[in-house]
Amino acid sequence: MALSDFPRMGFDPFAEMRRMQSEMNRLFSGTGFGTARDFPPINIWLGDNSVVVTAELPGVTRDDVTLNLQDDVLTLEGKREPHQPEDGNWQRRERSYGSFSRAVQLPFRIDPDRVQARFNNGLLEVELERLEADRPKKIEIRAP
Amino acid sequence: MAQEVRTTDQRTPARTGTPDRTHDRPVFVPPADIYETRDNIVVVAEMPGVAPDGVDITLERRVLTIRGRNAGNEPTGYQRVYSEYADGDYERVFTLSENIDRDRIEATLKDGVLHLVLPKSETAKPRKIELKAS
Numbered sequence: 162m163a164l165s166d167f168p169r170m171g172f173d174p175f176a177e178m179r180r181m182q183s184e185m186n187r188l189f190s191g192t193g194f195g196t197a198r199d200f201p202p203i204n205i206w207l208g209d210n211s212v213v214v215t216a217e218l219p220g221v222t223r224d225d226v227t228l229n230l231q232d233d234v235l236t237l238e239g240k241r242e243p244h245q246p247e248d249g250n251w252q253r254r255e256r257s258y259g260s261f262s263r264a265v266q267l268p269f270r271i272d273p274d275r276v277q278a279r280f281n282n283g284l285l286e287v288e289l290e291r292l293e294a295d296r297p298k299k300i301e302i303r304a305p
Numbered sequence: 306m307a308q309e310v311r312t313t314d315q316r317t318p319a320r321t322g323t324p325d326r327t328h329d330r331p332v333f334v335p336p337a338d339i340y341e342t343r344d345n346i347v348v349v350a351e352m353p354g355v356a357p358d359g360v361d362i363t364l365e366r367r368v369l370t371i372r373g374r375n376a377g378n379e380p381t382g383y384q385r386v387y388s389e390y391a392d393g394d395y396e397r398v399f400t401l402s403e404n405i406d407r408d409r410i411e412a413t414l415k416d417g418v419l420h421l422v423l424p425k426s427e428t429a430k431p432r433k434i435e436l437k438a439s
Contacts, residue, residue, distance in 0.1 A: 202389035202390040203387070203389055203390075204385060204387060204389060204390060205385070205386050205387035206379075206380050206383035206384060206385050206386065207384050207385075207386045208382055208383045208384070211383075213380045213383050215378070215380075217353040217354070217390050217417075218353065218416075218417075219351040219352065219353040219416060219417035219418045220351065220416055220417065220418040221416060222416060244338070244349060246340050246342055246347065248342055248343065249340045249341055249342035249343075249347075250340060250341050251338070251339070251340045252339040252340060252341055252346075253337060253339040254338050255336035255338060256336050256337070256338050256349065256351055281356075282353065282354055282355060282356050282376070282416065283351075283352075283353035283354065283416045283418065284353050284378055284417065286378075286380065288380070
């Protein structure tokens with residue numbers, strides 16, 4: 162899912178199409194999360210020169226998750242192991258398992274040395290700072 | 306400048322018609338796996354974002370209620386621009402099939418997953434009946 166530049170201008174000609182597309186996706190992908198495309202659910206928070214991506218990954222430890230950063234794309238991949246009981250009958254099975262991979266396109270290029278990732282209570286929080294060279298530069302207008 | 310917020314939350318909200326809560330936060334139903342072994346019933350419920358001190362488990366006769374209160378997880382100084390899940394509390398009520406030994410219930414919360422082991426009381430375990438030679 163890409164964050165295009167249009168929303169920042171206040172007018173997005175593709176908002177309606179994207180909304181319809183996500184409706185169709187939801188219709189065809191079934192209910193609940195667990196489809197490979199939609200796991201883990203993420204939120205994106207935007208600051209002035211940094212971005213925070215949070216993901217819900219309950220039951221996953223830090224070793225099961227890999228974060229990769231390439232310019233402005235953050236890739237989150239990993240695996241969630243099922244908890245197998247030694248003996249016993251399943252009465253209800255609602256959680257999903259398996260490997261997951263998601264790529265998030267961020268609104269600007271990121272400085273790979275200034276990324277912080279925290280993982281608490283099943284919530285992964287990745288804070289990414291904008292690359293210095295990518296920041297808008299103030300241009301002085303010289304007096305004639 | 307207003308940012309467009311897209312929400313594609315797929316979690317199950319709690320039933321409408323239940324009494325209002327004092328906090329105005331959404332309440333979700335945590336997905337749970339339940340399996341039954343010979344000696345225990347194990348409930349594994351997902352409650353991401355909940356710290357161990359935010360969990361409330363009560364067992365009344367055969368009704369088990371699990372509640373998880375979400376610690377504030379929102380980063381400050383940022384604006385939400387894309388949302389696939391909402392911050393909310395969790396609540397789920399189960400009716401158990403066996404009699405449970407209340408004093409030996411064990412609950413652990415790790416990485417947002419609640420692991421609840423409910424040992425069956427002795428009277429509920431199947432007892433083999435020996436045939437006496439006549």
